[in-house]
Amino acid sequence: xxxxxxxxxxxxxxxxxxxxxxxxTALALAGKxxxxxxxxxxxxxxxxxxxxxxxIVYDLVDVVEKVCRLKQALIRDKRFESLYLLPAAQTxxxxxxxxxxxxxxxxxxxEEFDFVLxxxxxxxxxxxxxxxxxxxxxxxVTVPEVSAVRDADRIIGLLSANxxxxxxxxxxxxxxxxxxxxxxxxxxxxxxxxxxDLLGVVxxxxxxxxxxxxxxxxxxDDNSLAGQAYRNIARRLxxxxxxxxxxxxxxxxxxxxxxxxxxxRKRA
Amino acid sequence: xxxxxxxxxxxxxxxxxxAKERLKLVLIHDRANISPRYLDMIKxxxxxxxxxxxxxxxxxxxxxxxxIPQKDDTYSTALVAxxxxxxxxNLGPNKG
Numbered sequence: 001x002x003x004x005x006x007x008x009x010x011x012x013x014x015x016x017x018x019x020x021x022x023x024x025t026a027l028a029l030a031g032k033x034x035x036x037x038x039x040x041x042x043x044x045x046x047x048x049x050x051x052x053x054x055x056i057v058y059d060l061v062d063v064v065e066k067v068c069r070l071k072q073a074l075i076r077d078k079r080f081e082s083l084y085l086l087p088a089a090q091t092x093x094x095x096x097x098x099x100x101x102x103x104x105x106x107x108x109x110x111e112e113f114d115f116v117l118x119x120x121x122x123x124x125x126x127x128x129x130x131x132x133x134x135x136x137x138x139x140x141v142t143v144p145e146v147s148a149v150r151d152a153d154r155i156i157g158l159l160s161a162n163x164x165x166x167x168x169x170x171x172x173x174x175x176x177x178x179x180x181x182x183x184x185x186x187x188x189x190x191x192x193x194x195x196x197d198l199l200g201v202v203x204x205x206x207x208x209x210x211x212x213x214x215x216x217x218x219x220x221d222d223n224s225l226a227g228q229a230y231r232n233i234a235r236r237l238x239x240x241x242x243x244x245x246x247x248x249x250x251x252x253x254x255x256x257x258x259x260x261x262x263x264x265r266k267r268a
Numbered sequence: 269x270x271x272x273x274x275x276x277x278x279x280x281x282x283x284x285x286x287a288k289e290r291l292k293l294v295l296i297h298d299r300a301n302i303s304p305r306y307l308d309m310i311k312x313x314x315x316x317x318x319x320x321x322x323x324x325x326x327x328x329x330x331x332x333x334x335x336i337p338q339k340d341d342t343y344s345t346a347l348v349a350x351x352x353x354x355x356x357x358n359l360g361p362n363k364g
Contacts, residue, residue, distance in 0.1 A: 146287050146294075153295050182282030189288050193295065 002033070004106045004116040005237070006135035008159075010151030012122030014143045015172040018208060018218075020119040021049045022227070023139075025217040026234030028083035032114040035074065035084040037105075039131035040121040041096060044088035051215020052077060052085050061089035064101045070108060079220075084113070094126045099133035106134025115237070124158060132159065137166035139199055143173045144185040153194055168199035170233065175204045176247050187244070200233035202226050203247045293335060293345055307331060314349060321359070325352040 007020045017040075024036045038046035041061065047053045058073035063086070070086075077083040086109075089096060109116045118135060121127035132138065138159050142152040152169070159167045171190055178184035185193075187201055205226035211218040218227040219234075225247065232242045311331045318324055331349040338344055 146291050149291055150294060150298065154298060157299065179284075182284050185284045185287055189284060193288065193291055 002110045002112075002114045002116055003136045004110060004118065004134050006039075006118040006120050006132050006138045006164075007141060008120035008128065008131065008138055008155055009122065009141040009148070010124060010155040011142075011148045014141050014148050015202075016122075016141050017045050017049050017119050018212060019139070019141050019170060019172065019202070019230070020046060020117050022217045022219045022230035023234050023237070024115070024117045025050075025077075025080055025083060026219045026231045027115050027117075027237065028077070028080040029219065029231075030234060030238060031082070032238070033082045033112070034115045034117065035086060035109055035113045037086045037109070037116060037118045038088035039102070039118050040127065041088045041130075042090065042093050043121065044090050046119050047075075047085060047087045048215065049212055050077065050085055050217065052087075053215075056087045059087045059089040060105075061092045061096045064097050064105065070105075094121070094130065097130050099129050102130045102133040104134075124154065128158070129162075132162055132164060135164055138164050138168070139170050140167050140194075140196070141170045141172050142190065142194075144171060144179075144190055149185070149190060149193060156194060156196055168197045169194060170199050171201045173204040174201055174247070198244070199236060200229055201244055201247070202229040202233075289335070293333070296333060296345055307333075310347070314351070318351065320357075322353050322357055323355040325354055328352040 007016050007023070009016050017038075020036055024034045028034045036046055036050070037060065038044050039060070040046075044059075047056060052075050055075050058068040060073070062068045063070050063073045073086055075085045075087065077085065106116060106118075116134075118131050120131035140152050140155055140159075142148045156167050159165075169191065171187060174187070175184055179186045187198065191198055203225050205218070205224055207221055207224040208218045208226045211221050211224065211227075217230075218224045219230045221227045228245060232245060235242050311329065314331065315324065315326055315329070329349070329351050331347070334346055334348050336344050336346050
């Protein structure tokens with residue numbers, strides 16, 4: 001029996017879909033049976049982030065409306081053993097599915113897979129309620145900015161009001177250079193405000209954009225710091241005790257020299 | 269005006285600290301859910317409790333959340349109540 005994890009944030013654009021794609025791929029690379037469910041009905045994107053947009057025949061709403069069987073709608077990712085995608089419908093709206101139906105769908109998927117990752121839509125309305133209906137736990141994604149952290153707080157409250165008590169935080173797009181200048185809230189600041197446990201920290205990394213352009217998750221890129229962060233998150237979900245990585249180790253030589261001079265200039 | 273302290277990088281709060289303080293205050297309101305109503309509930313209860321000891325001016329009463337500057341340039345959040353007293357009730361000899 002697997003577990004259902006909803007990836008949610010409240011605010012849009014903080015990286016829910018990218019996070020879902022990367023954690024899912026990392027879990028599959030580690031040998032787990034994984035299905036990614038795109039719950040953002042009407043605004044589907046997980047397919048295109050995964051590079052599977054040309055393979056969709058049926059979608060989540062087709063399954064719920066019994067137009068097809070669940071197995072027919074699952075797209076197997078040929079690159080990664082044991083990774084599947086259940087795409088969202090693009091032409092329907094959020095009311096095409098009910099929380100009850102999502103719950104049943106999750107129960108069915110749990111039988112077959114070790115991990116069911118649900119990519120939740122932004123907002124706190126019907127789409128959110130559907131996405132969390134069948135979830136056992138939640139990963140709340142935020143970026144270290146006031147608007148995203150505020151929305152994350154709201155989401156944490158709503159999750160616990162819906163009896164999802166195991167919510168953990170993913171801090172996405174952390175910029176070490178800005179943290180050092182005191183111009184971005186750091187890990188401790190964010191945890192202090194939100195008061196939940198940390199699942200992982202993903203540094204801001206342009207390689208994520210590059211790999212998403214290609215439809216390949218960043219976890220497959222060995223040079224990507226964010227990819228490493230996602231692999232670490234996957235291992236934590238598998239129960240391993242992995243410390244938060246030191247994001248400074250990969251700072252380039254030039255950047256180090258630049259920082260040295262900048263620091264001295266300030267002191268002068 | 270030319271700000272000497274700013275020039276030397278002292279006395280200027282880091283933007284992340286400002287972000288953190290602002291967030292903390294806004295979350296107190298958010299978590300309290302419909303904050304004006306929540307404050308009214310507190311106000312009503314405070315009136316009830318204090319009224320058994322003294323007569324207070326309910327109209328002149330003011331209760332709000334505010335940020336109190338601390339010595340180290342940070343802020344702490346406090347519930348500040350200003351309650352004008354009309355008369356202290358005579359409860360007889362103190363039992364304490």
